[in-house]
Amino acid sequence: xxxxxxxxxxxxxxxxxxxxxxxxxxxxxNLPDNSGQLGLNGATPGSQQDFTVNVGDRVFFxxxxxxxxxxxxxTLTKQAQWLVRYPNYPVTVEGHADERGTxxxxxxxxxxxxxxxxxxxxxQGVPGSRIRxxxxxxxxxxxxCNDISCWSQNRRAVTVLAAPQG
Amino acid sequence: xxxxxxxxxxxxxxxxxxxxxxxxxxxFDITKGNVEPLPMAIMDFKGDPVAAQVVQVIRDNLRNSGxxxxxxxxxxxxxxxDFNTPPKYEDWRSINAQAxxxxxxxxxxDGKLRAEFRLWDIFGASQLAGERYDIQPEFWRRSAHIISxxxxxxxxxxxxxxxxxxxxxxxxxxxxxxxKRLAIMDQDGANxxxxxxxxxxxxxxxxxxxxxxxxxxxxxxxxxxVYLLQIETGQRExxxxxxxxxxxxxxxxxxxxxIMSLQQGGNANIYTMDLRSRNTTRLTNSSAIDTAxxxxxxxxxxxxxxxxxxxxxxxxxxxxxxxxxxxSFGNGRYSTPVWSPRGDLxxxxxxxxxxxxxxxxNADGSGERILTEGFHNEGPTWAPNGRVxxxxxETRGAGGGPKLYSIDLTGKNExxxxxxxxxxxxxxxxxxx
Numbered sequence: 001x002x003x004x005x006x007x008x009x010x011x012x013x014x015x016x017x018x019x020x021x022x023x024x025x026x027x028x029x030n031l032p033d034n035s036g037q038l039g040l041n042g043a044t045p046g047s048q049q050d051f052t053v054n055v056g057d058r059v060f061f062x063x064x065x066x067x068x069x070x071x072x073x074x075t076l077t078k079q080a081q082w083l084v085r086y087p088n089y090p091v092t093v094e095g096h097a098d099e100r101g102t103x104x105x106x107x108x109x110x111x112x113x114x115x116x117x118x119x120x121x122x123x124q125g126v127p128g129s130r131i132r133x134x135x136x137x138x139x140x141x142x143x144x145c146n147d148i149s150c151w152s153q154n155r156r157a158v159t160v161l162a163a164p165q166g
Numbered sequence: 167x168x169x170x171x172x173x174x175x176x177x178x179x180x181x182x183x184x185x186x187x188x189x190x191x192x193x194f195d196i197t198k199g200n201v202e203p204l205p206m207a208i209m210d211f212k213g214d215p216v217a218a219q220v221v222q223v224i225r226d227n228l229r230n231s232g233x234x235x236x237x238x239x240x241x242x243x244x245x246x247x248d249f250n251t252p253p254k255y256e257d258w259r260s261i262n263a264q265a266x267x268x269x270x271x272x273x274x275x276d277g278k279l280r281a282e283f284r285l286w287d288i289f290g291a292s293q294l295a296g297e298r299y300d301i302q303p304e305f306w307r308r309s310a311h312i313i314s315x316x317x318x319x320x321x322x323x324x325x326x327x328x329x330x331x332x333x334x335x336x337x338x339x340x341x342x343x344x345x346k347r348l349a350i351m352d353q354d355g356a357n358x359x360x361x362x363x364x365x366x367x368x369x370x371x372x373x374x375x376x377x378x379x380x381x382x383x384x385x386x387x388x389x390x391x392v393y394l395l396q397i398e399t400g401q402r403e404x405x406x407x408x409x410x411x412x413x414x415x416x417x418x419x420x421x422x423x424x425i426m427s428l429q430q431g432g433n434a435n436i437y438t439m440d441l442r443s444r445n446t447t448r449l450t451n452s453s454a455i456d457t458a459x460x461x462x463x464x465x466x467x468x469x470x471x472x473x474x475x476x477x478x479x480x481x482x483x484x485x486x487x488x489x490x491x492x493x494s495f496g497n498g499r500y501s502t503p504v505w506s507p508r509g510d511l512x513x514x515x516x517x518x519x520x521x522x523x524x525x526x527x528n529a530d531g532s533g534e535r536i537l538t539e540g541f542h543n544e545g546p547t548w549a550p551n552g553r554v555x556x557x558x559x560e561t562r563g564a565g566g567g568p569k570l571y572s573i574d575l576t577g578k579n580e581x582x583x584x585x586x587x588x589x590x591x592x593x594x595x596x597x598x599x
Contacts, residue, residue, distance in 0.1 A: 135390070145563060
């Protein structure tokens with residue numbers, strides 16, 4: 001493979017190219033005002049992609065726990081800062097459980113994780129009225145292997161942004 | 167047209183007079199721990215071509231119950247028996263058949279089918295049961311289930327469970343994008359029909375004890391709530407107007423209430439809604455997950471799971487609410503309790519040592535017995551006679567999924583129930599009538 005071809009296929013180049021493409025058409029899509037800037041990892045600042053890639057849209061939990069780990073709190077602190085800066089996105093926090101529990105309990109456990117996440121975001125200045133919660137229990141795994149590594153990815157709360165309002 | 171009630175009116179029952187009278191000799195007590203299957207013979211039914219299918223369903227039902235050992239036809243000494251004549255008892259005694267069934271299915275001038283059978287006590291030399299059913303031809307399978315129940319009851323002294331249905335969740339598609347539909351089938355896996363289209367996630371269907379109605383949970387409109395569904399009309403309605411997710415519904419024994427959990431923040435509490443007055447009543451008030459409520463058959467108590475003590479355990483409280491009493495004390499986590507229709511036992515899921523087990527305990531928590539264990543067994547439901555349980559068993563990994571199994575109360579006779587795809591959350595109907 002030639003050097004030029006490998007550069008063209010490198011993730012950094014692709015991210016740059018996507019970033020330029022997004023930035024180029026951002027105004028037409030009525031994204032937030034600063035969307036003309038070239039953001040990190042190719043994401044337009046203030047975009048949903050920016051939130052997912054640069055802030056992190058999910059936090060993870062220990063088995064049968066809804067206690068926020070130090071890492072989860074760090075992620076949620078960044079989420080809250082971002083959400084305060086971009087106040088036009090309605091937010092849904094989805095709570096999930098791994099498959100190693102019974103169905104009804106896992107629905108409640110997912111709700112407990114979503115509530116803990118919402119409460120933390122609210123404590124960091126995001127209005128609670130802006131945050132909806134929903135639990136999917138063990139019904140929507142993202143990782144499907146039969147392994148502790150997969151189960152730990154499924155014990156999560158995901159902050160999902162809706163289309164911006166106002 | 168209401169298909170269910172059409173079925174009922176299509177059945178016309180007549181009792182066939184005994185050809186001779188004697189005292190029954192069969193001694194068969196299935197309430198004892200370890201039952202040897204009763205050797206019996208079922209002759210081919212005569213008459214209409216559908217007779218072969220009717221007798222096949224009867225044989226499958228009785229064999230699958232695990233209580234009967236069907237003697238191979240090749241061993242029969244008497245191969246022809248007039249329906250109105252007693253059998254040659256000595257021929258059946260010599261192959262140690264304790265009981266004999268013969269029958270016939272004939273086409274009537276009005277297009278109906280007449281299915282009739284006789285059950286003989288070979289060593290007592292007497293007729294134990296004999297009945298006749300006039301049915302619409304499309305309901306031949308149901309006549310076979312009813313005959314199976316009559317034979318079961320005459321031989322065991324307990325009600326059968328063959329003329330019943332099971333509602334469950336049909337699961338298709340990859341594990342991370344599962345499509346779930348409510349489905350209903352006969353207890354043996356026949357006549358599967360889906361009840362929802364699969365556009366919304368649906369979970370935990372439960373039968374009404376009194377009507378052709380199901381309560382279940384649906385994520386319709388992105389709002390997870392408890393619903394009622396009329397099986398025959400497809401009519402649906404939300405149960406109550408609660409400020410949060412409602413889940414884990416079940417009917418009261420009189421069919422007049424739905425008991426369920428309401429999620430509020432990180433806590434789930436148990437509520438009932440009266441289906442006539444629409445009044446809601448809160449039964450628990452804890453900062454815990456209280457869920458999976460199930461009434462005792464007399465309606466006086468409720469068993470449920472709660473993590474109020476740190477992890478999932480079973481509790482019993484009065485049906486009007488009040489202080490719950492913990493009943494599970496073994497090692498592990500206990501969940502999804504279901505009170506037996508006979509009132510004496512509570513079935514549950516237990517998690518211990520990384521395994522998911524199905525077990526039963528006495529209603530006071532004593533006498534725990536594990537019926538089956540493995541990677542993942544969950545969600546028991548009782549046959550209406552309280553002798554058999556159904557549950558789902560999930561296999562591992564990306565290609566894994568749940569299937570339905572039945573098991574005898576003794577822990578014997580574990581069998582997979584055939585379903586079109588993956589299947590979970592079974593709930594057994596009451597006996598149809």
